[in-house]
Amino acid sequence: MDVRMKIEQEIERKKKIIEDCKNMMERIPNHLRPSQETALEIYKRELEALEQELVKLENKNFMNK
Amino acid sequence: MGIEGINIRHYRASGILIEFGFGHRVVNNRINNMLEHGVEVVSSRGNLIWKNEISYCYDGVLLISGSTNNWVIENVASRCYGDGFESFLAPDSNNAFISNKSIRNRNNGLEMYGSNNLAFNNLILDNGIGVIISQERDSVFIGNKVKGTILGTHVIFEEYTNYFAGGNKIVCNREEGIENNNGQFGIFIDNEISYNGDSGILFGEESSENLVMNNKLVCNVPDNISNRGTNNSIINNTDKPCDPCESPSDVCDAFSDEEGNIIDESKVGVN
Secondary structure, X not given: OOHHHHHHHHHHHHHHHHHHHHHHHOOOOHHHHHHHHHHHHXXXXXXXXXXXXXXXXXXXXXXXX | OEEEOOEEEOOOOOOEEEEOOEXXXXXXXXXXXXXXXXXXXXXXEOOEEEOOEEEOOOOOEEEEOOOEOXXXXXXXXXXXXXXXXXXOOOOOOOOEEEOXXXXXXXXXXXXXXXXXXXXXXXXXXXXXXXXXXXXXXXXXXXXXXXXXXXXXXXXXXXXXXXXXXXXXXXXXXXXXXXXXXOOEOOEEEOOEEEOOOOOOEEEOOOOEOOEEEOOEEEOOOOOOEEEXXXXXXXXXXXXXXXXXXXXXXXXXXXXXXXXXXXXXXOOOOOO
């Protein structure tokens, strides 16, 4: 798979999971909520890293043109 | 830090996550039904992932965001929705995947991006695609068995340079045994590539300067070796066509019982 497509797919998947996680948050019992919030923060950080990777790739492709 | 002997199941994140870590040991855990990965290693180095049983996760073991020098040994990743084992991009380099079993995962059995990664003695069975090699150079694939893949077997692309594949058994896959789209300076030596439903080794038009030597190629249809590239050297291979009235599917059906026990073993971790 093309690297760009690979990153884009992973971003798409991650966004969906974050969305689901946010929707689920209300239904999670109070005593479990902090760990779920931690997981959500990790997802968001990973999403950010992937988006940066994509920008880097786009810049690199632009420079090569 | 060590994480050993834990049963982890039905979480909305990864089973075990190592982030910015060094020298941790993840040993003998059972992880199943994660929304994310079984074991996720992020920007970390020198960790040991050993003897874990992972099933029904997204990726079994994922190395990502510049994870290097990690040891992934004797794990079983089965029935995952993504890949069995994966190093995600070029910065995920210098990792070793040894004696793992990757069985019936939906996408790839082993997806190895990055430089200088090692895959040794792994069993890659009944996955969507067997092995993907991409981005950068110098990875090594030795003594592995790849069987029963559906959409592709061992695919090398993005001008991967100086790849080495030796002593592997690549049998009974639905498409090409090894597909080298545009790799350069690769070495393919002492492999057994038999009874695949497309060519045994295919070199694409943009591949060049590869060496194919001392391989045993039997009954791959339509050709044992299909070379469309430039300056590839093909030397001293056993190139045997199918016997009269023989087809890969007939032979592979007879082989299929042999792997039944291994697939049953892969269910052990499921609770």
